[in-house]
Amino acid sequence: MGIQKLASLIKKEAPESISAVPPRDYRDRVLAIDASVAIYQFNAAIPTIINRDGEDLSALQGMFYRTVYMLENGIKPVFVLEGPPPALKHRKGNSDGKSTPGHGRRDDLEKMLRYLGVPYIQATGEAEATCAALVKHCLAWGTVTEDMDALPFGSTRLIRNLKANNLGNVEEYNLPKLLKLLKLSPEQFVELCILLGCDYSGKIKGLGIKKALELMQKHGSIERILKTIKKDRIPADFRYQEAKQLFLQPSVVDVSRVQLNWRAPDEENLVQFLSHEKHLNETKIRTKLAKLRAIQQPKEKKTPKKRSAQSSLSDPNNQKQPKMTDFFMAKKKSQKQPQRRAARLTKSGKSMELPVP
DNA sequence: AGCGTCC
DNA sequence: TCGTCTGTCGCAAGACGCT
DNA sequence: TGCGACTGACGAC
Numbered sequence: 001m002g003i004q005k006l007a008s009l010i011k012k013e014a015p016e017s018i019s020a021v022p023p024r025d026y027r028d029r030v031l032a033i034d035a036s037v038a039i040y041q042f043n044a045a046i047p048t049i050i051n052r053d054g055e056d057l058s059a060l061q062g063m064f065y066r067t068v069y070m071l072e073n074g075i076k077p078v079f080v081l082e083g084p085p086p087a088l089k090h091r092k093g094n095s096d097g098k099s100t101p102g103h104g105r106r107d108d109l110e111k112m113l114r115y116l117g118v119p120y121i122q123a124t125g126e127a128e129a130t131c132a133a134l135v136k137h138c139l140a141w142g143t144v145t146e147d148m149d150a151l152p153f154g155s156t157r158l159i160r161n162l163k164a165n166n167l168g169n170v171e172e173y174n175l176p177k178l179l180k181l182l183k184l185s186p187e188q189f190v191e192l193c194i195l196l197g198c199d200y201s202g203k204i205k206g207l208g209i210k211k212a213l214e215l216m217q218k219h220g221s222i223e224r225i226l227k228t229i230k231k232d233r234i235p236a237d238f239r240y241q242e243a244k245q246l247f248l249q250p251s252v253v254d255v256s257r258v259q260l261n262w263r264a265p266d267e268e269n270l271v272q273f274l275s276h277e278k279h280l281n282e283t284k285i286r287t288k289l290a291k292l293r294a295i296q297q298p299k300e301k302k303t304p305k306k307r308s309a310q311s312s313l314s315d316p317n318n319q320k321q322p323k324m325t326d327f328f329m330a331k332k333k334s335q336k337q338p339q340r341r342a343a344r345l346t347k348s349g350k351s352m353e354l355p356v357p
Numbered sequence: 358a359g360c361g362t363c364c
Numbered sequence: 365t366c367g368t369c370t371g372t373c374g375c376a377a378g379a380c381g382c383t
Numbered sequence: 384t385g386c387g388a389c390t391g392a393c394g395a396c
Contacts, residue, residue, distance in 0.1 A: 004386085044384055045378045051364050061363075062378055069379090165379050206394070208369050279364070284380080 002149035005196040017178035020169035027074035032131040034145035036082035051279040069164035079120035082127040117263035125251035133252040152193040202237035
């Protein structure tokens, strides 16, 4: 869901903020993956794969191949798992009670990621918000998602269309560039997104892409725009201030406690889990892993232990880079409690981090 | 590149 | 009158590997 | 299932 109209607005009004990037350009970069959107994508993709135990393997299989594809390209993915949504969120259909889709799958995904040597983070709220926080704090280069919400959450880069099968380029949305082209402040941009229609608030009918942008550029805030609009056009559930807060100060993981580590895949456990337990074809899994190993082997002699970030030099593609100032900052100092927990988890597989309220 | 299969 | 919003319809959607 | 393209409807100027 998210803000559907935002993508078309950008394509029409500020296409220069989108660039086509070959996946290889993300080599050695950390990308934050919104796991829930990806899982949903795989579940929605029709050919449902059912194993002999009646389990739907579409998402697990899809995530496996896509993740390996990223690793083959030298990308360092970190998966962000969705937390509980804000109370204000309008969801359609989904009443409380039963199926939290992907709940049983979540354990499977976590297990696979651990064996793959890929870190993941349990978000405290919307996954997009935590992805954006990682990017803002330079723990990740960009957010990989189809959900445009990552932009109003403040992810400086949003990467769409990153798929294993895709031989073409991905779409990279650059937030600073976008703001400049639209002539909006970050706050105004969030308000624009609310006008376009988000999950947290009702919407004023009759305001679409063109009008919303024009009004925001002219008046500078929703508050002032509302004065120019007849009251009967404003719906009762137009709670733009609350929505704004949810975008500007969302519940996110404490990034200073995040430690990201990547390790070589544990092939035997992967085969045990994916093939013997979940009944995915063993030959295919092994072939894929062997290919990945062949790619990784000659390159990296040692997996870098800490030091998650990126070398941001070079690259004529993105000459425009917001400040890389606060760079290492965050980590290094989290040595207390997370350490113990991280160590424990690392033993069995991968690193991760868990917040405490 | 197109198309059938994945379980 | 023109431009923009909104509703409806149709299709393709994920990835692999063999041909 | 949801999205993009096409169309009709509606409001702004």
